[in-house]
Amino acid sequence: MQLTGAEIVIRCLQEENVEHVFGYPGGSVLYIYDEFFKQDKLKHVLVRHEQAAVHAADAYSRSSNKIGVCMVTSGPGVTNAVTGIATAYMDSIPLVILTGQVPTHYIGEDAFQECDTVGITRPCVKHNFLVKDVRDLAVTIKKAFYLAKTGRPGPVLVDIPKDITMHKCEFEYPKTIEMRSYNPIVKGHPGQIKKAVQLLLDAKRPLIYAGGGVILSNSSTRLLRLAHLLGFPVTNTLMGLGGYPSTDRQFLGMLGMHGTYEANMAMQTADVILAVGARFDDRVIGNQVHFASVQRKIIHIDIDPSSISKRVKVEVPIVGDVGEVLEELCKQLTASKEQPEPKALAAWWKEIDAWRSKKSLKYKQGKEIIMPQYVIEKLYEITGGDAFVTSDVGQHQMWAAQYYKFDKPRRWINSGGLGTMGVGLPYAMGVKLANPKATVACVTGEGSIQMNIQELSTAKQFRLPIKIINLNNRYLGMVRQWQEMFHGNRYAESYVDALPDFVKLAEAYGHVGMKIERPADVEPALREAFTKHKNDLVFMDFMTDQKANVYPMVAAGKGLSEMILAEDL
């Protein structure tokens, strides 16, 4: 039977078992929206700004391992979506973005709402397509899903001109796709794995450094098995949190710019580092030259060869799926019957425990002013450590990462690579739709939350009982912290003036609002929000210490072991 392009789009999404599409309509996608209207299998989630559609689809993917899908119209719909796409790209999140385009015969004529979508998005997608013939539509969408999910995942965009959605052709959805130019390596090279095993067994001061790749490849149980097999310490990147249980004894906490003392010291002084799906970025290793000044051997597992040897010298590169390689490592270690030298390992742990005893995350909660760290600790307690936590970008993000002890993967949802303020609320919407039974908290700041505050309306329409934890310090806190530390206390444009009354704002959108000003009220308020208002969206506006800083801190350009600690001040 002949179908129109618009019908084909819907059929393809159904074939891919897509349940939710996040989007916003407009002229060039009207025929597709018409088809949405005629069916009820696919649910369309109408956001209030296209940026939020992409963020929500992104979090849907991060929190569930399904592919997030979004749809926007041509021109401004696309340009609004770009921040969302770039955010997903930086964190390697599989997404399919369908965009409307002006009719093919108008392309290049500066038509109304025309923009060069493929050109604008090229640097921030894994791949993109412009469909020029309705007969290519189904296979292109199939390719988009295939590319998004395989290899190093990422967003893939399909640009569909309006006339294509009206043209007709026979519909057949391909079962499989083969592309001669795209064959990601899955299995690690056996020779390299053997070398890695030997290096691990010979290590005296080993460290497992695990990133977002562990979560993307669903291999956290394998990582745990390997770590327990070896008895090695483990640290996570910001993106890797939850990929290794934070409450496990071998866990040293997050490393990097705001990592724990023990994690950063171990990273700097280890003699063998097993890097698993992580990329040694500048926020993680600090100054590259300082890091390179120490002799060590690095084993690096990554699906993307270009991530290996990009910023550090690697002894044993292993290209492959993190899960497959970890499995093989476990197998060979078990078979070898050898063990890392217990004496050396014990001495290493002793050193680590001494670093731990510094308790680099300690802070003081007085009676008068709420400390932001305290709110996160209470959030952890009250949700039993079992919530999905999204965050925005800033100090609150770092505190959430430091104090909420994630034990499971896909629970910590934040923008690591691009650091996009405004993701928190749309992320929480995506998480809640992907995990309807889950408890979802959004940790944010009064700066970030205002970047996509309009989504309170979407959350109302779709009845998403998100708990918003606004750590309100009346500053763009992270900016203020840098200005305090590196710009002589000159707080240029970092004070947030004329803030709205968030309680009234929440109420105006039909939600519950709470303002919490005293430490003693933190716990009762959270309890009330998570029990009495279980089924409501609650906006909790916590008035927190204005001058609190995030510690430890490795200042930009400094070495990993040159941390500023709270106690030094």
Added chain:
Amino acid sequence: MRHIISILLENEAGALSRVCGLFSARGYNIESLTVAPTEDASLSRMTIVTAGSDAIIEQITKQLNKLIEVVKVVDLSEAPHIERELMLVKVRAVGKDREEMKRIADIFRGRIIDVTETSYVIELTGNGSKLDAFLEAIDRSLIMETVRTGVSGIGRGDRILKV
């Protein structure tokens, strides 16, 4: 160091801009770039001359391989290879310069492919330094226009870049 990178890629709209975009986005330099379809019209072959440390060249080849439309990448300069470039030069050719210009073109095994009463167009192929040498050899003030294709390269002997 100077490297010559050969790329086989799908002959599709936009593939070229992905390669160019990659170089500009990551700050790699392009000395020259040539591209045309191969005997298999579904594939294009591109030659890029670039320069960088070993680490940068390694990243360039990895990043190129990551582009979805790229089928194969080789660094030709890793082994014996041949490189050629075509140049067309329009020169003023009157009076005694006319004879002299023809003589130098002959020495460089160039061909005169267009003649008017006052000018020649000379066609020259060779590696880049030969073309440079030719421009050095003739009287600069007689050059009206030059155009060069950029380098094309191919491996020697058994080295073959094919799908």
